[in-house]
Amino acid sequence: xxxxxxxxxxxxxxxxxxxxxxxxxxxxxxxxxxxxxxxxxxxxxxxxxxxxxxxxxxxxxxxxxxxxxxxxxxxxxxxxxxxxxxxxxxxxxxxxxxxxxxxxxxxxxxxxxxxxxxxxxxxxxxxxxxxxxxxxxxxxxxxxxxxxxxxxxxxxxxxxxxxxxxxxxxxxxxxxxxxxxxxxxxxxxxxxxxxxxxxxxxxxxxxxxxxxxxxxxxxxxxxxxxxxxxxxxxxxxxxxxxxxxxxxxxxxxxxxxxxxxxxxxxxxxxxxxxxxxxxxxxxxxxxxxxxxxxxxxxxxxxxxxxxxxxxxxxxxxxxxxxxxxxxxxxxxxxxxxxxxx
Ligand code: AMP
Ligand code: TRP
Numbered sequence: 071x072x073x074x075x076x077x078x079x080x081x082x083x084x085x086x087x088x089x090x091x092x093x094x095x096x097x098x099x100x101x102x103x104x105x106x107x108x109x110x111x112x113x114x115x116x117x118x119x120x121x122x123x124x125x126x127x128x129x130x131x132x133x134x135x136x137x138x139x140x141x142x143x144x145x146x147x148x149x150x151x152x153x154x155x156x157x158x159x160x161x162x163x164x165x166x167x168x169x170x171x172x173x174x175x176x177x178x179x180x181x182x183x184x185x186x187x188x189x190x191x192x193x194x195x196x197x198x199x200x201x202x203x204x205x206x207x208x209x210x211x212x213x214x215x216x217x218x219x220x221x222x223x224x225x226x227x228x229x230x231x232x233x234x235x236x237x238x239x240x241x242x243x244x245x246x247x248x249x250x251x252x253x254x255x256x257x258x259x260x261x262x263x264x265x266x267x268x269x270x271x272x273x274x275x276x277x278x279x280x281x282x283x284x285x286x287x288x289x290x291x292x293x294x295x296x297x298x299x300x301x302x303x304x305x306x307x308x309x310x311x312x313x314x315x316x317x318x319x320x321x322x323x324x325x326x327x328x329x330x331x332x333x334x335x336x337x338x339x340x341x342x343x344x345x346x347x348x349x350x351x352x353x354x355x356x357x358x359x360x361x362x363x364x365x366x367x368x369x370x371x372x373x374x375x376x377x378x379x380x381x382x383x384x385x386x387x388x389x390x391x392x393x394x395x396x397x398x399x400x401x402x403x404x405x406x407x408x409x410x411x
Contacts, residue, residue: 077218077250078112078218079111079112079218079219080111080112080113080114080215080216080217080218080219081103081106081111081112081113081114081217081218081219081220081221081255082113082114082115082116082211082212082215082217082219082220082252083099083103083114083115083116083220083221083222084115084116084117084118084121084158084208084211085099085115085116085117085118085139086118086121086122087117087118087119087122087132087135087136087138087139087157088122088135088275088276089131089134089135089138089275090275090276090283090285091138091139091142091275091285091286091287092263092273092274092275092283092284092285092286093263093273093283093284093285093286093326093358093362094262094263094272094273094274094283095142095275095286096142096146096286096362096365097261097263097326097329097330098223098257098261098262098263099221099223099257100142100143100146100147100148101146101147101261102221102257102261103115103143103146103148103153103221104146104147104148106219106221107147107148107149107152107153111219113152113153113154114153114154114215114217114390114393115143115148115153115154115155115156116155116156116157116158116211116390117136117139117140117143117155117156117157117158117383118157118158118211119132119136119157119158119159120158120159120164120165120207121158121204121207121208122135123200124198124200124201124204125189125198125201136157136383137373137376137379137380138287138369138373140155140157140372140379140382140383141368141369141372141373141379142286142365142369143155144368144372144382145365145366145368145369145372146365150382150385150386154386154389154390154393155382155383155386156383156384156386156387156389156390157383157387158211160383160384160387161214161387161390161391161394163210163214163391163394163395163397163398164207164210164211164214164394165207165210166210166398166402167210167213167214167398167401168203168206168207168209168210170210170240170401170402170405171206171207171209171210171213171236171240172203172206174236174239174240174243175205175206175209175232175235175236175239177202179205179232179235180202180203180205180206181202183204183205183228183229183232184228185204185225185228185229186201186202186204186205189201190202205229205232205233206236208229208232208233209229209232209233209236209237212230212233212252213233213236213237213249213250213252213397214393214394214397214398215390215393215394215397216249216250216397217250217252218250218252218253219252219253219255220233220252220253220254220255221254221255221256221257222254222255222256222257223256223257224256224257226254227254227256230252230253230254231254233252234251234252236249237249237250237251237252238251244404244405246404248400248401248404260325260329261329263322263325263326263329264318264319264322265277265282265283266281266282266283266284266296266297266299266300266301266319266322267279267281267282267300267301268282268301268319269301269317269318269319269320269321269322270318281296281299283296284296284297284358284362286362286365286366286369287366287369287370288362288366289363289366290359290363293355293358293359293362294352294355294359297323297351297354297355297358298351298352298355300319300323300351301319302319302320302323302347302351303317303319303320305317305320306344306345306346306347307320307324307339307342307343307344307345307346307347307350308339308343309339309340309343309344310336310339311324311335311336311339313339320347323347323350323351323354324338324339324342326354326357326358327350327353327354327357330357330358330360330361331357
């Protein structure tokens with residue numbers, strides 16, 4: 071492992087196994103991951119179970135959500151042979167490098183993270199130490215693979231910037247050029263899916279209302295009913311996309327239609343110009359079901375055999391470790407640890 075970090079492109083991204091995967095996760099994350107795999111970029115995808123326990127998780131439920139997320143990756147088109155798919159806790163280098171980074175990063179950097187402020191709320195003193203240190207583990211996830219590109223949502227941009235700060239400080243403090251500066255690849259607004267109840271809020275797995283989101287595991291009837299009840303306004307659809315500027319709920323539904331059908335927004339507008347939502351909504355439901363039903367079906371099949379999912383994740387972890395081990399070994403050497411076994 072030389073100190074001039076190899077800058078060959080490598081994608082790394084992680085998703086927390088926290089249940090209720092939504093259409094937003096599919097369009098904003100999973101589908102984009104599949105596209106990068108299809109472009110032939112070396113891609114590593116991680117079910118970040120260690121991040122999940124920064125807030126309390128019921129162990130039996132956590133086991134279920136880890137496998138469900140792994141199934142969602144595969145059902146969406148991640149090929150565990152071409153990409154690397156694994157769960158974080160099975161490659162111990164994540165925790166080891168995170169510790170080194172805990173000693174490189176400053177406490178003040180962590181307190182400034184908006185996600186920490188949001189999640190800890192008023193009760194900072196009583197949140198887990200892991201919740202505060204979380205960005206340092208995320209930096210380790212990325213840098214353990216010398217990843218160069220990190221597809222994430224806008225809300226994670228600050229954590230990627232912190233990852234760059236940690237990489238730069240490590241390189242500077244130890245006088246090396248070892249860790250690369252990873253680039254965030256931020257989802258465009260085109261792939262942002264909004265709540266079915268409020269077109270100004272992101273569709274989220276943590277929204278208390280299940281009616282606000284389409285879950286990747288919803289069946290056809292549930293999807294149709296949720297779309298039928300989705301909030302809209304009384305006007306028919308206008309002729310152009312610009313005509314939806316002040317109508318966030320309508321814009322969101324058209325956006326979902328375009329993203330899933332592969333048509334441009336303009337083509338969708340032309341097709342439904344002047345039509346009422348009573349016409350558009352059933353058409354949208356059909357497009358969503360056509361796209362999600364095969365994925366949720368495949369997820370159910372995969373989840374029927376948890377041992378097979380575990381085997382796939384285990385194999386992924388072995389391949390991940392092959393990349394991570396020499397990088398971690400060199401990082402330890404740079405720090406001054408004695409390799410005694
Ligand atoms: P989260 O569900 O917030 O843990 O996010 C996991 C991944 O899904 C991230 O890459 C997010 O950017 C993406 N994601 C989550 N919700 C949405 C949404 N409503 N629209 C687009 N992308 C989303
Ligand atoms: N923090 C990210 C989130 O909550 C998940 C994550 C953990 C991640 N490690 C990562 C994303 C490394 C990209 C790269 O969405």
